[in-house]
Amino acid sequence: MTSQLFAALLRDHRRRARMTQHELAVKSGVSVRAISDMERGVSAVPQRRTLEALADALGLDPDRRSALAEAARPARDAPSGVCALPRDLPDFTGRRAELALLAEAGRPGSRTVVHGPPGVGKTALVVHAATRIAGRACFVDCRGSTPEPAAPDEVADRIARVGDRCDLLILDDVADPAGLPTAAGQAVVITSRRPLPGLGTAIRLLPFTVAESVRLLTAITGHPDSGHVRAVAGHCGHLPLALRAAANRLAVRPAWSMADLAGRLAESDRRLALLSVGDLSVWRRYASAYAGLSPDARRAVHLLAAPGMETLVELGFVAELAHLYARSITGGSVADGHQLPLA
Structure with a gap:
């Protein structure tokens, strides 16, 4: 949850700017509902890019911008928030088959990997599933798709601070499974953009029907x-x-x-x-995916960006296709049961 100080500051800055929530939403690109939730202190801590979009729209000077960011930080770093589960989406939709599979993921000692292309809803799915499973769920953002992924020691430290109070451990956005801590007796769910063979039961997430x-x-x-x-x-x-x-x-x-x-x-x-x-950006999500591709995979992106592939390129599915294709041109095989994300 956002702190009451942050909620009050955001509301005060908006009123000083003589903006309604709708006007701030239009100018910042952050939804009216998200702004309303932040001002009431009932939303999850806003991401950095959301804070920046709001500060830009409000025209805050460096001091006020810094104060707003500082007000959000205590909620992010509070001990009670260590490994706290992100807010479940109130309008979560679909995924019945995947939710049924994840119901089994709550068994002690089980390990499950949910993988799929950027923006397909992996985090939203596992968070929603966690709210339906008995026991305490703990969430660790491993930041695998960012320029600064969490080091194994950081992940292990966050898990250690929770101790044995966690029944279901969610390791979100894992790029490299090497160094992941072993959670004895806990159920573990991992999300990743790529398949992670050998880590547990795999659930491949595809776009919606x-x-x-x-x-x-x-x-x-x-x-x-x-x-x-x-x-x-x-x-x-x-x-x-x-x-x-x-x-x-x-x-x-x-x-x-x-x-x-x-x-x-x-x-x-x-x-x-x-x-x-606002903080919903297809372009940013797939730009980060492209930045993380190997040279061979980047070459595959350009090869696939040919006439007839325009829709794939525009929406970024080409990044996931490129990953599978690059495996084939570097000695791997795509004929291993993995489906392309457009089925």
Whole structure:
């Protein structure tokens, strides 16, 4: 949860700027709901890029910007928040089969790996599953897809601070399984962008079905199912991150209809810009994925970015395809049961 000091500061800065929550949402790209939750102190601690977007929109000078960030930090670092589970999404949608598999992941000593491309909803899935499993769940962000991944000692220290009070340990965003601590007796769920063979039961997460995409869009926007909703879902590649970004884009543009959004997303050269709203950004997520690829995989991206592959390139699925393809050109095999993320 955000601290009450942070909530009060954000509310005060917004009022001093003579902005409504909606106006701040439009200017910052952060959703109205997220701003409302932060000002009431009921949301998870905002990510750094969200803080920066809000500070930029509010026009804060360096001192006020620093004070706002400092107000958020105590909530992030408080002992009671060590390995705290992120907030579950109130509009979590779909994934029935995966949730059924993860129900078994709560058994003591079990190890499960949820893997899939960026933005497919791995973290949201395991957090939602954890709320349905008896016992205390603990969450560690390993930051494997960031320029500064957590060192094994840091991960081990955070787990040690929790001790034996944790029944389910979630290790989120793991890139390199080497050095991961052994959690004796605990159930462990790992999320990763890539398969991690040999670590436990594997659950490959794919983009939503059409029906799941429609349910999520209608739940967030309140718009009924229609051809325009399905068009938006298609332009988003049924990727949960892209769907949420599109829905939030509509939320901060109340004058737009679903048809307007579908029409704008149909313009491929504008699509990635429209699918970046505050801390929801398809472009940033896949840019980080590309930065982490090997030279061979980066070469594969360019080879795959050919006529007929435009949709894949725009939405970034090409990064995951490139990973599988690069394995084949460097001696690995893609014929090992892994499905491409567009099935």
